[in-house]
Each structure stands twice: as structure tokens, then as C-alpha cells.
Amino acid sequence: MSKYTRSVTVFCGSHTGNKPEYSEAAKALGIGLVENNLRLVFGGGNVGLMGIISNTMLDMNGAVKGIIPKFLQKKEGQHSRVQDLIVTQDMHTRKDILYKEADAFLCLPGGIGTFDEFFETLTWKQLHLHDKPIIVVNIANWAEPLLKQIHAIVEQGFADPSILNLFEVTVDIPETLKRLNQAFSK
Numbered sequence: 001m002s003k004y005t006r007s008v009t010v011f012c013g014s015h016t017g018n019k020p021e022y023s024e025a026a027k028a029l030g031i032g033l034v035e036n037n038l039r040l041v042f043g044g045g046n047v048g049l050m051g052i053i054s055n056t057m058l059d060m061n062g063a064v065k066g067i068i069p070k071f072l073q074k075k076e077g078q079h080s081r082v083q084d085l086i087v088t089q090d091m092h093t094r095k096d097i098l099y100k101e102a103d104a105f106l107c108l109p110g111g112i113g114t115f116d117e118f119f120e121t122l123t124w125k126q127l128h129l130h131d132k133p134i135i136v137v138n139i140a141n142w143a144e145p146l147l148k149q150i151h152a153i154v155e156q157g158f159a160d161p162s163i164l165n166l167f168e169v170t171v172d173i174p175e176t177l178k179r180l181n182q183a184f185s186k
Contacts, residue, residue, distance in 0.1 A: 030056025
């Protein structure tokens with residue numbers, strides 16, 4: 001295992017999506033995390049974008065920590081190459097560890113599980129339960145509907161405009177790594 005300076009929890013799809021840019025970004029993120037001595041903390045599966053990021057990092061001897069609930073071991077497949085793997089009894093325990101292990105959160109393309117994790121992390125930041133960076137990585141504009149919805153709840157009076165300052169949006173992996181390094185150098 002490589003030595004790492006910080007840990008980044010990544011929320012992303014257990015599928016690869018239908019644009020090659022998603023898989024390309026996942027691979028680039030894995031390379032970038034290793035090159036910047038950052039540890040990946042993720043859901044512990046070996047499928048989709050999660051599998052691409054973790055496999056890329058493992059191929060480069062990067063630091064990877066997986067957290068998977070027992071019931072998903074069979075459904076998604078526990079990543080057999082991850083040495084630092086925690087098996088939890090339920091999703092709540094998994095998410096608690098994902099959050100505690102993070103120095104920052106990245107939200108890459110994904111489905112409702114990705115959105116669930118993003119919104120919970122955002123809500124916790126709004127409630128001052130953490131002050132860690134949250135970055136939505138808007139690869140190929142996948143997050144546009146999500147971002148429009150967040151703006152809509154502000155416009156409709158269901159959230160204070162200050163929530164827009166609780167996260168940032170980047171458009172690619174180089175910009176994301178630059179923002180992480182800036183956040184970690186503070």
C-alpha cells in the first residue's frame with residue numbers, strides 16, 4: 001500500500017453509464033488519487049465506476065478502503081482485491097464509516113444511491129455536522145438535472161441560497177484534483 005496524506009470518499013455508480021466519458025473519468029480519478037497520495041474510501045464493490053476507480057488504484061498500488069454491507073456482498077460483489085475492507089451489518093453503518101473516514105467527498109456520475117449519499121452529506125454539512133469539501137464532478141454534464149433541482153428548491157423557498165455554497169462543481173478530473181489539493185493545503 002502506498003502512503004497517503006488524506007482520504008477521499010467517492011460516491012459513484014455501480015454501473016458504468018452509457019457514455020464512455022464516465023469510465024474514462026473514473027480511470028483518470030483513480031490515477032490522480034494515487035499520484036496525489038490520496039486514499040480512496042468507497043462502497044467496496046467491484047462493479048461499475050466504483051470498480052474502475054478502485055481497480056485502477058490497486059493496479060498502481062494505491063491506498064483503497066472499502067466498506068460494504070453484508071447483503072451487498074452477493075448482490076454487487078465484494079471487491080476481492082481490496083485488503084482494507086470492512087463488512088457492515090447495514091447501510092447506515094456503511095454510510096457512517098464512509099463519512100467518518102473522509103477528508104473530502106466526491107460525487108461522480110451515478111444513480112439514486114449516489115444521490116442519496118450526496119444529499120445526506122450535503123444535509124449534514126448544512127447542519128454543521130462536518131465542514132469537509134463536497135465536490136460534484138459534472139462529467140459530460142451528467143449532474144445538470146441534479147444542479148437544476150437544487151437551484152429550484154432555493155428558488156421555490158424550500159432552502160436558503162446559502163446551501164449553494166456548501167458544495168462545488170467541477171467539470172473534469174484535473175480540475176477536481178486541483179480543488180482537492182487546494183482544500184487540503186488550507
